[in-house]
Amino acid sequence: MTGPEGRQAQPAGLAGLAAVLAGLLGDAQVITDRQRLRTYECDGLAHYRVVPGLVALPRDAAQVAAVVRACVAADVPFVARGSGTGLSGGALPHAEGVLIVTSQLRAIRDVVPEDERAVVEPGVINLQVSRAANPHGYYYAPDPSSQQVCSIGGNVAENSGGAHCLKYGFTTNHVTGLEIVTPYGDRVRLGGRALDPPGYDLLGAFVGSEGTLGIATEVTLRLTRLPECVRTLLAGFPSTDAAGAATSAIIGSGVVPAAIEMMDALAIEAAEAAVHCGYPEGAGAVLIVELDGPEADVEAQFAAVVELCREHGAYEIRVAADDAERALFWKGRKSAFAAVGRISPDYIVQDGVIPRTALSQVLRRIGELSTEHGVRVANVFHAGDGNLHPLVLFDDAIEGQAEHAEEVSGAILDLCIEFGGSITGEHGVGMDKAKHMPRMFTDDDLDTMQLLRCAFDPRGLANPGKIFPTPRLCGEVPGRHKGVHPLQERGVAEVF
Numbered sequence: 001m002t003g004p005e006g007r008q009a010q011p012a013g014l015a016g017l018a019a020v021l022a023g024l025l026g027d028a029q030v031i032t033d034r035q036r037l038r039t040y041e042c043d044g045l046a047h048y049r050v051v052p053g054l055v056a057l058p059r060d061a062a063q064v065a066a067v068v069r070a071c072v073a074a075d076v077p078f079v080a081r082g083s084g085t086g087l088s089g090g091a092l093p094h095a096e097g098v099l100i101v102t103s104q105l106r107a108i109r110d111v112v113p114e115d116e117r118a119v120v121e122p123g124v125i126n127l128q129v130s131r132a133a134n135p136h137g138y139y140y141a142p143d144p145s146s147q148q149v150c151s152i153g154g155n156v157a158e159n160s161g162g163a164h165c166l167k168y169g170f171t172t173n174h175v176t177g178l179e180i181v182t183p184y185g186d187r188v189r190l191g192g193r194a195l196d197p198p199g200y201d202l203l204g205a206f207v208g209s210e211g212t213l214g215i216a217t218e219v220t221l222r223l224t225r226l227p228e229c230v231r232t233l234l235a236g237f238p239s240t241d242a243a244g245a246a247t248s249a250i251i252g253s254g255v256v257p258a259a260i261e262m263m264d265a266l267a268i269e270a271a272e273a274a275v276h277c278g279y280p281e282g283a284g285a286v287l288i289v290e291l292d293g294p295e296a297d298v299e300a301q302f303a304a305v306v307e308l309c310r311e312h313g314a315y316e317i318r319v320a321a322d323d324a325e326r327a328l329f330w331k332g333r334k335s336a337f338a339a340v341g342r343i344s345p346d347y348i349v350q351d352g353v354i355p356r357t358a359l360s361q362v363l364r365r366i367g368e369l370s371t372e373h374g375v376r377v378a379n380v381f382h383a384g385d386g387n388l389h390p391l392v393l394f395d396d397a398i399e400g401q402a403e404h405a406e407e408v409s410g411a412i413l414d415l416c417i418e419f420g421g422s423i424t425g426e427h428g429v430g431m432d433k434a435k436h437m438p439r440m441f442t443d444d445d446l447d448t449m450q451l452l453r454c455a456f457d458p459r460g461l462a463n464p465g466k467i468f469p470t471p472r473l474c475g476e477v478p479g480r481h482k483g484v485h486p487l488q489e490r491g492v493a494e495v496f
């Protein structure tokens, strides 16, 4: 804990808590100095900023539980944080709360190829799991683009996805067990190494709960056998319409590639400016399609995919001859978010989902929105999953542009809902999209979700203010209550 001269004036609820935490963790593991607290004021969505009341840096699960129990005793809210790369403000601190940072829980406890499992602490970085499993012939399949820095605990909380989740599934398909610290401070196990335990699927409920149901302190992950063969192609199409139709045709043919990624002309322009990836000239869209598996299957399916791309208008198809060329294909895609900074000073990264078959239509409508509002939109996304990442470009220095960009960004989410999709694919709801939840869910839907949250956390201390637009039903914070919920009325659920 920093010396008295460095301490900020603590909000009343935190007055004695800093000393209690220092007693539990040691002085060096508790941050109270305002300058150092500012390091944690935002996650990857930097336009939301809140300086946390306190930061705690526990070293193990017992310390996480002790910190949570101290928060409960002091009636102080807490927020878990992994690496802070989230893009929805999920790890945004609470000004009068404790930010519990898991980055020192970094042990890979076990790698068991025979069981196809790894057991890791939550602060372990995603890519480190594959590095530990590779020598055994295995890897960890979910691969968010941030995999070099994001933590497994954050992946669990966000149910993170990645380019190769089309074939292998999201995080939720790769977590078989958890140890969590509940919002009461108890250590509880959900699931384990074996599959399908009886009872409610609380493991499934926890994955994707964005830190609102407790803190994961140990994660049992499913490992996947390294594929015998990987083949990758880059195809240039005249338009996003054609590339979208090719995507649907590939999946419709029964082939499930490991990944199908799309970039439109503006995204390609940005990537070329940044990393000179040499994508096909004049392309209205490119697809990267990757197949993996047993060599004989991959060869046969690859030929079919090439044919389908041609049938749907691909005018140039390059097949990666080796790992270096494959890496070059991916370089443009992986650099795309950051590359957009080359063509626009500011941008909003949107994340929405649509049925794959609606890709062409929705991309056309996004183009129309862009023209109507005079706001450029670059599209770079997981086409196989229908998981869009429109990048809405603006210049904050020009009055009104930020508002226009927000408007277009919101209208894109409306489009996703109109076409039967969702307001978020993989970045979570967090702080940023809580306001959009009523676009997709009725009040009763939201209240029903809150009943689950209340069952874990009736006092509303775990990551309050996230996911839900209005606190209701349980005592998250005083707010609007809607009277008796229909489920209560029917005696199906109770509020406690």
Ligand SMILES: Cc1cc2nc3c(=O)[nH]c(=O)nc-3n(C[C@H](O)[C@H](O)[C@H](O)COP(=O)(O)OP(=O)(O)OC[C@H]3O[C@@H](n4cnc5c(N)ncnc54)[C@H](O)[C@@H]3O)c2cc1C
Binding pocket: 043, 044, 079, 080, 081, 082, 083, 084, 085, 086, 087, 089, 090, 091, 102, 122, 143, 144, 145, 146, 149, 150, 151, 152, 153, 154, 155, 156, 157, 158, 159, 160, 161, 162, 163, 210, 211, 212, 214, 215, 216, 217, 337, 426, 427, 430, 463
């Ligand atoms: C450049 C870039 C690219 C990205 N690409 C992708 C992508 O391809 N796919 C994708 O899905 N995401 C992507 N993301 C978003 C982000 O990396 C993921 O959401 C990631 O899972 C967050 O992990 P983190 O450790 O940074 O979590 P944080 O940002 O620290 O926290 C995220 C949420 O998890 C909660 N949390 C953290 N640790 C725990 C824990 N132990 N127990 C319970 N709750 C916890 C926090 O309270 C918060 O709600 C990207 C981000 C960036 C910056």
